[in-house]
């Protein structure tokens with residue numbers, strides 16, 4: 001099954017060698033669909049983030065004033081592209097992605113971005129103490145198993161604890177009645193930023209602040 005999907009994907013991909021925006025978009029859609037078919041629970045979405053969702057996330061990112069950004073679950077780079085375009089002179093931009101084919105895609109597409117093939121729970125390896133860091137996460141917490149939710153949320157809270165100016169920007173699908181996960185450390189607080197209707201499906205952006213965050 002996996003091999004069939006990859007062969008179909010590669011066949012389409014190799015035929016679409018044009019450089020137009022339309023064929024770029026089509027290639028991205030095929031790459032995303034291929035990943036979603038290979039591992040639906042890990043991808044947890046039917047389409048990449050829309051440009052409206054990407055723009056709204058970048059607005060929240062700008063509000064943090066962090067100059068170091070770690071993007072988690074970068075996928076085909078829908079958010080990476082918006083971050084690179086809007087904030088071209090960040091001190092550091094790291095993209096962490098678990099799927100090896102998507103990692104290859106990201107490295108070809110964003111040669112200047114530090115792309116790490118790893119699980120989000122390894123974020124501690126890239127975040128440094130006393131460096132204000134914005135974590136921008138697309139992890140599908142609602143479709144992940146409980147063990148992965150616990151490991152990744154604990155790793156995020158631990159990373160945010162390294163500098164009180166840090167923040168996690170995370171979106172979930174729907175109108176956002178509840179935060180993406182319950183913060184387990186004391187003093188952490190979620191704020192609900194906004195709901196973006198122009199996305200499939202509509203998504204709500206949340207921001208998690210560590211204690212004593214300004």
Ligand SMILES: C[S@@+](CC[C@H](N)C(=O)[O-])C[C@H]1O[C@@H](n2cnc3c(N)ncnc32)[C@H](O)[C@@H]1O
Nearest residue numbers: 042045048049073074075078097098119120138
């Ligand atoms: C909903 S997709 C979002 C992709 C992209 N950021 C976008 O907005 O279009 C979630 C991504 O997270 C990745 N992912 C899921 N679990 C992960 C984990 N534990 N560590 C790293 N990446 C993970 C998936 O492979 C997938 O690319």
